[in-house]
Amino acid sequence: MKKKLVGLLMVTTLVASLVGCGKKAETPSTDNGKTEATEAPKATETPAKAxxxxxxxxxxxxxxxxxxxxxxxxxxxxxxxxxxxxxxxxxxxxxxxxxxxxxxxxxxxxxxxxxxxxxxxxxxxxxxxxxxxxxxxxxxxxxxxxxxxxxxxxxxxxxxxxxxxTFFMYYDKSLLNDNDIKSIEGIMAKETPSNVYNFYFESAGGWKLGAWYYGAGLSIYGDSQTDFAAGANWNNATGVAVTNYLIDLIKNPKTAFDGEISLSELAGDHRIGAWFDGSWNYKLYKDALGDDLGLAVIPTFNPDGNDYQLKSFYxxxxxxxxxxxxxxxxxxxxxxxxxxxxxxxxxxxxxxxxxxxxxxxxxxxxQADEVAKVIVEEANVASVMQPTSSEFSSRYWANAGGIATEIRSGA
CATH class of the missing domain: 3.40.190.10 (Periplasmic binding protein-like II)
Incomplete structure (x- = not known):
């Protein structure tokens, strides 16, 4: 109970920090005289001296x-x-x-x-x-x-x-099948050896954490992402259900937690079922798993009796x-x-x-690349445009990054 209270308090703190005063229009600075660059010059004839x-x-x-x-x-x-x-x-x-x-x-x-x-x-x-x-x-x-x-x-x-x-889901085909990976519940329910983790949880400083809340239809600064008076609605009934779901998931002994154990080592040893990451680490996992490496759009999850499609930041x-x-x-x-x-x-x-x-x-x-295919599909069905306002950046990242860590530590 104490662990769930800590997690809920962390989310409440995030919500409070995002309640905003109005945001003034920002205009690019041009004081230094170099803010605007114009044209990328094309190759020219060789001058007398370079x-x-x-x-x-x-x-x-x-x-x-x-x-x-x-x-x-x-x-x-x-x-x-x-x-x-x-x-x-x-x-x-x-x-x-x-x-x-x-x-x-x-x-x-x-x-x-x-x-x-x-x-x-x-x-x-x-x-x-x-x-x-x-x-x-x-x-x-x-x-x-x-x-x-x-x-x-x-x-x-x-x-x-x-x-x-953006990020999508990688999985080990020797541990999980196409049906298992449709939902977090399916991933976690799969029977695996005692030294194998079914899922790897990584908040990525809040970058991946947002997928759970946005997936459940919650928002920060409204659907427009610029309604600063709206703040965040992550502490409503749905948001509380999502937070409790994450507490249970992060504390599950079949969940590996970022920073405590190496993802690349787990993948290389066939000891991790599924994890979220981007295209930049594809070669690392492909070298480790070969044909056993699977790629998919991030799955659904069910925190309150309803299935929600997780939504990554794009x-x-x-x-x-x-x-x-x-x-x-x-x-x-x-x-x-x-x-x-x-x-x-x-x-x-x-x-x-x-x-x-x-x-x-x-x-x-x-066109033939599996990474490209999954990124396009994810962008279409399982993503939300990542907020870029300075209001969001200054408040969200400072608070969201610690939520998963605090849940894990049980502080």
Whole structure:
């Protein structure tokens, strides 16, 4: 009873923090004179002497470790003999890019990869360049409107989406069958050996936690996600049922909990039935499980006598340009190149990240890919657009991240 009370109190705290005062309209800062970048220059004829320029790139490990970024820098340089570019490539995860950039915008990458939910705060801080010209046109004409919306603030485009950002379900076919994975109840009811966990629970700082509440029809800031006076309704009867369901699930001995045991090791040993993750770790699990690896849309769950479809946050991962970039024309050109059809296909082939570029998505390789298929299906039937307002970001993440941990610890 005490554990359930703690979980309910944590959700109540989150709800209280999201009750808001009205939100004033935010406009992008232009004080530094570099907030708006325009056009990604095309390759030009070789000048008498190439201009020496430097470019710092912040990219995630999965873009660096297998040589993808190195290959792309070299092919870009070959297209632009008018510049003699000295690249500095530094590892920086998309999930924390905004936090690191805002520590010192001038010292951050000239070009950086980030998750789109960070965009509003980057714009508000004047840390990201507005894109225009042919780069803006490329984004608008080569991607679906829903994808374009993930990098748009007040009708202005600030980044180039390069892959979808959501999660889906992986499962071990040697432990679970197609019928088992239709629901969390089916997954947990499956009889498995004593050293096997049926489900791996990961809150991901609240990113995956929201799926349970949004799936049950609950919301934060209303259906529009911008009704700030509405706050959150997670503490109504349905929300309480969801929280109690999560308490029971997290405390179930057949549930493995993130941070206590390695998911990759469990998968490699055939000791985990199902788990939620994104496309970026597909190769890791495929190498571990081979043909035993299954993919599916996240399942339903039943917290109050009703079946609800879990709904993941949907967004994009994107490439932005620092508003303080020393060589903005080069930075915009390189960002546009990284987000181009050709580079999205190369990234897909090398890292498995599904392209947002529509033409790239029509390629035979992408059409035949099981990850691409499940992401498209999830986007259509089991997702909700991830809120990006600074009001949401400043209040939700700070409070939601600790709910699952507090439930697990029983504090």
């Amino acid at each position: 201009e020496d320029v430097t470019l710092k790139v912040w990219a995630p490990e999965n873009q660096i470790k297998d040589g993808t970024m190195d290959s792309m820098t070299k092919s870009f340089q070959a297209l632009h003999p008018e510049w003699n570019i000295t690249f500095t490539i530094e590892t920086q995860g998309e999930d924390t890019a905004k936090d690191e950039i805002l520590k010192d915008v001038g010292a951050a990458g000239d070009v950086f990869f980030f998750a789109n939910d960070q965009l509003n705060e980057l714009v508000k801080a004047g840390a990201i360049a507005r894109l225009g010209g042919s780069t803006e046109e490329m984004v608008k004409t080569t991607m679906a409107e829903s994808v374009v919306n993930t990098v748009t603030v007040d009708n202005a485009i600030y980044a180039i989406p390069f892959t979808h950002n 967004g994009s991962k994107a490439i932005g340009v620092n508003s303080h970039a020393a060589n903005p024309a080069v930075a915009v050109a390189f960002a546009a190149y990284l987000g181009s059809e050709e580079m999205q296909l190369q990234r897909f082939e090398e890292t498995g990240q599904v392209p947002t570029n529509l033409k790239a998505g029509e390629s035979a390789a992408v």
